[in-house]
Amino acid sequence: MPEVVTRDPATGRELGRYPAHDEAAVEQALAETAAAAPGWAATPLGERLALLRTVGKLLTERRDEYAALITAEMGKPLAESLAEIDKCAWNCSVVADLAPEWLADRPVSASAAQSWISYEPLGVIFAVMPWNFPFWQVLRFACAALAAGNTALLKHSPDVTGCALAIEELFESLQPGLFRALVIDAGRVADVSRRIILDPRIAAVTLTGSERAGAAVAEAAGTACKKTVLELGGSDPFVVLADASISAAADAAARSRFGNAGQSCVAAKRFIVVEEVADEFVAALLASLETTQIGPLARADLRDNAIRQIEETVAAGARLLTGGRPVDGPGYFLEPAVLDHVTPGMAAFTEETFGPVAAVVRARDDDHAVALANDTDFGLGCSVWGATGHALAVGRRIRSGALFVNAPVASDPRLPFGGIGRSGHGRELSAEGVREFTNLRTVAVA
Known part of the structure; x- marks a missing residue:
């Protein structure tokens, strides 16, 4: 059976070996997130946001454990890893506090007696994420997707497989089926990702990564007429x-x-x-x-x-x-x-x-x-x-x-984040980032 091997960038030594998911395991993860989607979409917003608050609380409680994992798999100094976990917890709080406003129906004056815009869940969001911020990249997409009433399927970088599975365990311990992580060996990533994107149970796709990976994901999503949010490179x-x-x-x-x-x-x-x-x-x-x-x-x-x-x-x-x-x-x-x-x-x-x-x-x-x-x-x-x-x-x-x-560029959960040109399209974070994973629906009542 193929395996994914992680290594310590500071020493080059092997950290762990993880059995790669075969086709049956991939199907199970996809089926579980698809089955959980209708119930989660029907869950009141307050309950969905309560889950995010709990996630933020657990991130804070386990910050030393998670930060050590980031440093081991990705190599950044421990102080930077701790700051990454803290930022993830902050994002949970920001989304929980502000999503009621971001996702509220928006009245519009038009020819109908009543008309408004509503923000409705799409279904399963497939995410392809990189290794450089192994918790932050995932949490910023997951908070938005779950707050909006979607479920999430993650294909993380093989380099940070331990981080991917730790995040999955965190969500699974609270609400099974909402968030699943795939372990895919490098030789199968492109083929498996394309099949997942083309699967009718996937509603939309988000990727943070290289231009090459973004182009491949955009091509597959375009074939299936599915929305993408792409955060690519920058100069x-x-x-x-x-x-x-x-x-x-x-x-x-x-x-x-x-x-x-x-x-x-x-x-x-x-x-x-x-x-x-x-x-x-x-x-x-x-x-x-x-x-x-x-x-x-x-x-x-x-x-x-x-x-x-x-x-x-x-x-x-x-x-x-x-x-x-x-x-x-x-x-x-x-x-x-x-x-x-x-x-x-x-x-x-x-x-x-x-x-x-x-x-x-x-x-x-x-x-x-x-x-x-x-x-x-580029244009990030x-x-x-x-x-x-x-x-x-x-x-x-x-x-x-x-x-x-007079400040360096930085992401902030209250501000939209994304680029133009070869840096991608769509936005993450803030109201705009949460609404990316919704059906912006017009309602008019005569």
Whole structure:
């Protein structure tokens, strides 16, 4: 029987072996979530939200256990894993508090005597999730889907199979059938996922991951005429204007770029700095690195790809100011790298860098900074630093799903999260994220 093997990124040693689900087990999980969907949809909203509050409470009670599991399977420092669990618990509370407003019927004045919009459950939501935030990515979709009255079927990354099964156990202990997790070996992921998407019992699909995976999921969902929410890659610009607080910008830049070992779609990746303050910013960024602690990358191939991007960028004319070398010893550690004089066309500018690699791009002025920021097919987040009115005016000229002024881009359960272009479509979190998993139904009474 095929197995899924998990490994500790800090040592490379095997953590666990899990029997992969065969066709019968996949069918059972799909059948259970489909069978539970009508009853859960008919459950009063208050009871559905009470379950989310309990989930949040259990996440807090078990935060040490779950955080240790995240660190073991994915490699991030324990403090970051604890923060991830805390954020999941917070999301449960936010959805439980605000979903009554988000899902309430919305009256509309029209020609009928009465008319309104209602938000009704769809059925089973199939989710394909990545390894970089193994609890957060799942909980942010699951809270929205379950609050709206749907059930959930998860295909998580094999790298974090222990996390996937821990989340399943958490939900199953409260309400069997609402949330099931599949264990699929790497060689069968594409075929099994496609068959699940095409299954008539699946109502909609959500994916967080690579462009390649997103395209495959979108193609299958399009064939079946099913809705998708896709949160894909990013090459987020972090724009530093001449009137910015350089120390504050550099400190935020280091936190944004090197948190989670740089393995975040919404992290700042291209640091576009007006030439007038570029030398000062680079010096401050390098100084900030002295207190930066990061864990290993999640897999050896991810580290290899980051090194390739660094080497190709330097070969094209950029300067490597620090880092960029694998750390001697076990595990998949990479020294944090800062590249300067990166220009369009170079690997670190054009591609998404998913590792501890900061690319500094020098702009002549504001107009040039906007042009550089928009010189990408991605469009997830954008952070602009400068005098508030000035930075906001510049930021409004940059295409992105989110604009943060004098703050690094971050997800917040009260704000919609998602991108445009090759960064995907649809939104997660907030009212918009919960409503993504509903049938927006028009009701008119004569």
